[in-house]
Amino acid sequence: MTLLILGLILWIVAHYFKRLAPDLRASMGNPGKGVVALLIVVSVLAMIFGYKWAPFIPVWFPPAFMVHINNLLMLVAFFVYGMSATTGRLRGKMRHPQLTAVKIWAVAHLLVNGDLASIILFGGLLAWAIGSVILINRAEPDWKRPKPGDAKKDILVVVITLVMFGVVAGIHIWAGVWPFPG
Structure with a gap:
């Protein structure tokens, strides 16, 4: 369940980053887009495996x-x-x-x-x-x-x-x- 929750938190943080810290996100330029994309992929994998492995x-x-x-x-x-x-x-x-x-x-x-x-x-x-x-x-x-x-x-x-x-x-x-x- 922990992995699922961490994946969900990572998903939210990665998606809200642009809205909540626009200046920081803009200062990262194009490499920042890659970092955010990587975080989103990791969050999806964490949610998938966290959900699969979570107890019913x-x-x-x-x-x-x-x-x-x-x-x-x-x-x-x-x-x-x-x-x-x-x-x-x-x-x-x-x-x-x-x-x-x-x-x-x-x-x-x-x-x-x-x-x-x-x-x-x-x-x-x-x-x-x-x-x-x-x-x-x-x-x-x-x-x-x-x-x-x-x-x-x-x-x-x-x-x-x-x-x-x-x-x-x-x-x-x-x-x-x-x-x-x-």
Whole structure:
């Protein structure tokens, strides 16, 4: 559990560094980007292995139907995340699509995982995403909404959403977690 918590803390510190210490981060130049990227990779590995190795301590017992809600929310999360990269009509509909997708992802996983390690991991990343939105909005209160593009590009986001959902479901199956209701 310690490795999981350390990974989560490292993730938060690495991501908040630019917002909380902008002058220090700027003084590091391009090598600083590499250091932050390395810290993020290390934090992800620590969270993955910390979660895998954490003891299973049940806190609550999610009902089976939550798997359906989780899968629906995951489709929404992939779609919302994809909105950040689209040049279609959806561009600019939401200020923080990636962070919103992380929030949806975290809530979806909290609905189907009732153990302490899951609550720490997904709850911690949910708190990080909420905090990130607050920090960004305070630092940059004026957001210039991008102009919408071609609607055909939005169809591509739907296709990518479905493909990514399939890939991630496959990774879960490979890792021994069946993501679909029995």
